[in-house]
Amino acid sequence: MKTNEVLENIKARRSVRAYTDQQISYENLQTILEAATYAPNGMHYESWHFTAIQNTDKLTELNNRIKGAFVKSDDQRMQERGHNQSYCCYYHAxxxxxxxxxxxxxxxxxxxxxxxxxxxxxxxxxxxGSCWINQLGTTCDDPEVREFITSLGVPENHKVYGCVALGFADPQIPKKEKTVKVGTVTIVK
Structure with a gap:
């Protein structure tokens, strides 16, 4: 198969769920956010918003509010996460x-x-390293969560569709190999 730098980068990407404490640089964060703004979007409305948090106290508070919303859930698994003292939805990125x-x-x-x-x-x-974080998408309308994310800069009329954890992968955790499931692709000529 053909390959190039872009294709190799796509193949190298993995979800990282263990991070070092080292913060990413402001320049790298700006580069990553700029890449987001160049994504395709419907009718080119660009109605999205990106709120980047690098403050440890704010991240901890966000996690605590998400856990508080989980405790109120009817879902037993979410309740368990909400009561788990060590649970961190963003993997401490x-x-x-x-x-x-x-x-x-x-x-x-x-x-x-x-x-x-x-x-x-x-x-x-x-x-x-990076990882998709879903938990805020399911809890963003909880009043305590909504109040906090609005104070962080998330527009009041916005729904959270996902979050991106960013940081340097813990070198002690091996990177998972990717295998493509057989039968995933069909080509019709």
């Missing part, structure tokens, strides 16, 4: 980017997914 959008367009979530993938690929190209 030093940076978290909240990706939100107006929910008035049916493609808002797809726009955010494209932006998130661009961030993953940009991060990989810079030697930075």
């Amino acid at each position: 030093p940076t978290l980017v909240i990706v939100s959008n107006e929910s008035t367009q049916w493609w808002a979530g797809m726009d955010c997914a494209c932006a998130i993938e661009n961030m993953f690929l940009a991060a990989t190209s810079l030697g930075i």
Whole structure:
């Protein structure tokens, strides 16, 4: 098969769930966020918003509020996570980017997914690990969570469609190999 730098970067990307304490640089964060803004988006509305958090206290507070929302859930697994003292939805990554959008367009979530993938690929190209974080998407309308994310800069009329954990992968944790499931691709000529 043909290959090039872009294709090799795509193949190298993995979800990282264990990070070192080292913060990513402001310049690298700016590069990753710029990559997000170049993602395809419906009608070129660019109604999305990216809220990057690098403050440890704010990240801890966000995690605590998400856990508080989990405790109120009817789902037993979420309740267990909410009561788990060591649970951290963003895997203690030093940076978290909240990706939100107006929910008035049916493609808002797809726009955010494209932006998130661009961030993953940009991060990989810079030697930075990343992981999709879903928990805030399911809890963003909880009053305590909403109040806090609004104070962080997430627009009040936005739904959170996902978050991106960013940081340097813990070198002690081996990188998982990717295997493509047989029968995943069909080509019709």
